[in-house]
Amino acid sequence: MEKSLKKMTRTQQELDLQYENGSFIPNAQSYADAWEAASAQFREAHAGEYDLAYGDHPRAIYDLIQPDSGPNGLFVFVHGGYWLSRHKDDWTCFGEGALMADWSIAHLGYPLAPDARISEITAHIANGITEAAQRVDGPIVLAGHSAGGHLVARMAMQGVLPAQVTARLSHVLSISPVSDLRPLLNLTMNDTLRLDAAEAAAESPALGRPMPDVPVTVVVGAQERPVFLDQATWLARAWDARHVILPGRHHFDVINDLRDAQSPMLRVALS
Structure with missing residues (x-):
């Protein structure tokens, strides 16, 4: 019985x-620390409207930062954290490239x-984008990372x-989306996510x-x-979407190009 329990625990850990x-x-925490520091500096350097409410929940808020000239459109960023953690304030710096390209940026x-x-959460994101869209005219570009990549993909669905909007x-x-939620049903995090089979599929x-x-x-x-490579492939194939694999990048630096207005990733999105 003890051997069986150990085997079960090891399998769950795997x-x-x-x-x-x-x-x-390596040095994973240093990435989060750098995001937070760069984002705080970014907010200090740019006047914006911060913590605007789009719903009743205390976290149903967004930031809106406008370029100096008339905006080309609205760039919305949705952060990751497995729908379990992180805060919009940790990611403000990832609107830098879009702002440099004269787009208004909103962080949800x-x-x-x-x-x-x-x-x-999907419904909240839709409400937040709708609210921000009322403040800025023109085209709308959505970008999201990890769980945020899942959420912006949901926005592209009927x-x-x-x-x-x-x-x-x-x-x-x-970016690095979780596009099929069914594997999460077997993970320990689902004790908190509370996904069932129907919701995971939908x-x-x-x-x-x-x-x-x-x-x-x-x-x-x-x-x-490997599972994130798979998750990206599943979405790209299912949707016949453009699929970009960035050499040498991992889950925490794959979003760096959002800070560069001239990066191929951002130029394609904003074109």
């Missing part, structure tokens, strides 16, 4: 490790599990955003289809965990 990034990236906060199920979507940039972009005429690019780092 399942969980498939979706664990930090343990496989959202309630986390277990306060909200993933389907509820019936999630209002028609008037969908009509303005010019590109969706899904919230999986790889099992659905994007709206026609909404360009989608799926980006992943070549050095990411």
Whole structure:
């Protein structure tokens, strides 16, 4: 019995490790520390409207920063953290490239599990984008990383955003997304996410289809965990989307190009 229990525990650990990034990236915490520091500096350097409410939950807030000249459109960033952690303030610096290209940038906060199920988080993101879209004219580009990559992909699907917002979507940039949620049913994190089979399927972009005429690019780092390479491939194949594998990048530095207005990733998204 004891041997059997140890075998079960080891198997669960192996399942969980498939979706664990930090343990496989040297000095992983240094990336989060650098994001937070750069984002704080970015907010100090740029006047903006911060912590604007788009809903009743304390985390249903967003930041809006406008360029000096008239904006080319609205760039929205949705952060990751497995729907369980992180805060929009940790990621402000990743709007730098879009702002340099004269786009207004919005960073969305959202309630986390277990306060909200993933389907509820999806609805919050749709509400936040809709609110921000009322403040800025022109095309809308959505970018998200990891769980945020999942959430922006959901926005590209029928019936999630209002028609008037969908009509303005010019590109969706899904970076290192979790596109099929069904494998998460077997992970320890699901004790907090509370996914069931029906919700996991309904919230999986790889099992659905994007709206026609909404360009989608799926980006992943070549050095990411095998399951993230798989998750990106599943979405790109299911949607016949542009699939970019960035050489030498892992889960924590694959988003760096968002800080560079001239990076190929951002130039394609904003074109």
